[in-house]
Amino acid sequence: xxxxxxxxxxxxxxxxxxxxxxxxxxxxxxxxxxxxxxxxxxxxxxxxxxxxxxxxxxxxxxxxxxxxxxxxxxxxxxxxxxxxxxxxxxxxxxxxxxxxxxxxxxxxxxxxxxxxxxxxxxxxxxxxxxxxxxxxxxxxxxxxxxxxxxxxxxxxxxxxxxxxxxxxxxxxxxxxxxxxxxxxxxxxxxxxxxxxxxxxxxxxxxxxxxxxxxxxxxxxxxxxxxxxxxxxxxxxxxxxxxxxxxxxxxxxxxxxxxxxxxxxxxxxxxxxxxxxxxxxxxxxxxxxxxxxxxxxx
Numbered sequence: 205x206x207x208x209x210x211x212x213x214x215x216x217x218x219x220x221x222x223x224x225x226x227x228x229x230x231x232x233x234x235x236x237x238x239x240x241x242x243x244x245x246x247x248x249x250x251x252x253x254x255x256x257x258x259x260x261x262x263x264x265x266x267x268x269x270x271x272x273x274x275x276x277x278x279x280x281x282x283x284x285x286x287x288x289x290x291x292x293x294x295x296x297x298x299x300x301x302x303x304x305x306x307x308x309x310x311x312x313x314x315x316x317x318x319x320x321x322x323x324x325x326x327x328x329x330x331x332x333x334x335x336x337x338x339x340x341x342x343x344x345x346x347x348x349x350x351x352x353x354x355x356x357x358x359x360x361x362x363x364x365x366x367x368x369x370x371x372x373x374x375x376x377x378x379x380x381x382x383x384x385x386x387x388x389x390x391x392x393x394x395x396x397x398x399x400x401x402x403x404x405x406x407x408x409x410x411x412x413x414x415x416x417x418x419x420x421x422x423x424x425x426x427x428x429x430x431x432x433x434x435x436x437x438x439x440x441x442x443x444x445x446x447x448x449x450x451x452x453x454x455x456x457x458x459x460x461x462x463x464x465x466x467x468x469x470x471x472x473x474x475x476x477x478x479x480x481x482x483x484x485x486x487x488x489x490x491x492x493x494x495x496x497x498x499x500x501x
Contacts, residue, residue: 218296219370223305224355227287234279235308240319241291243271243305244373246348250285254278256334268336268344270377273321276311288352292370293321332381339380347372395419395433402445407469410442446470447483454492455499461488 222241226248245252245268252263255278256271263269271277281287291305303319313320324332338344351369354362401418402410415438416426430438446468453464465476480488 216296217294217374219367219374220293220296220300221290221351221355221366221370222293222300222303223291224352224366225289226352227285227289229281229287230284232281232285234277236276236278237306237308237310238276238313239271239273239291239306240303240313240316241273241293241305241321243269243277243289243291244348245269245271245279245287245289246345248286248288248349250287251282252285252287253280253282254334259334261334263335266341266345268338268341268348269334270332270336271334272323272325272332274313274323288349290348290351290355290370294324294374295322297321330381332377336377337380338376340376344373344376347376395430398430398434398438398441399445402442405469406442406446406449407467410438410469412438442469443479443483447480450476450480450488451484451491454488455495464488 245254245263247263247265247267247269249265251265252269254261254263254269254271256275258276261269293300293303297303297319299318303316306313324330336344347369351366351373354366354369357363397418398415401415412423412426416423419426419429421429427437430441434441436444450464450468453459453467457464459467461476462473465471465473468476470476470479477487480491484491486494
């Protein structure tokens with residue numbers, strides 16, 4: 205799970221539309237190919253048969269299909285159809301402008317692995333089916349049709365509205381399929397907020413109960429999940445952050461030890477001095493003197 209957290213830290217969820225259209229067609233077919241990105245299709249009119257990784261799916265009017273990256277697909281429209289669609293990335297990739305909707309016959313993607321999006325099912329350990337079952341289908345449909353409409357206009361405001369709409373669709377989708385998972389499974393993802401939380405509360409009392417409530421866990425379970433993800437207890441992690449901040453203030457400011465103790469969340473200067481010496485092997489005053497002597501050279 206730590207690997208997942210690291211990946212998302214490097215590749216945040218930032219939806220990016222690559223191609224989007226209403227696709228009004230007579231009977232049609234798209235031969236076998238593998239996808240680099242995500243493909244979302246709405247069957248607005250007509251019927252379609254899609255093969256995804258060898259499994260056939262018959263889609264009726266009003267249904268949504270989501271095909272994830274690296275899936276082997278064959279798409280077929282049975283009669284006249286209107287099938288608004290969007291090719292999009294879900295995770296940020298600095299090379300995303302180089303990616304493209306794959307073409308018929310492109311089934312080997314080894315030359316494009318740098319552009320291949322991660323699959324939600326593999327990365328988060330969830331099961332999002334091709335045939336989406338949505339909690340709020342009308343809201344999802346209306347938002348998607350707006351996205352497709354905005355995408356047809358190439359001015360910056362319309363494009364921004366389209367990208368914002370795809371972000372909203374991604375939120376709705378993840379909410380539908382993540383909220384059904386046990387909170388213990390979700391918690392390892394959501395603890396990514398902890399460093400910012402500690403930074404904002406560094407000079408205050410930080411209670412396990414408050415953090416556990418935010419993570420939707422019991423305090424004991426929060427402690428266990430935290431240690432599994434970060435390798436130390438919440439108390440030790442916070443103490444290390446406080447000592448690190450104190451070191452920076454000792455080196456780079458003329459603040460008194462009393463002020464530094466307060467800014468770093470220690471009860472008083474004696475508590476600060478004792479904790480600092482235990483961690484660093486010398487008291488704060490001596491640490492400051494030695495650091496300045498090194499700087500002066």
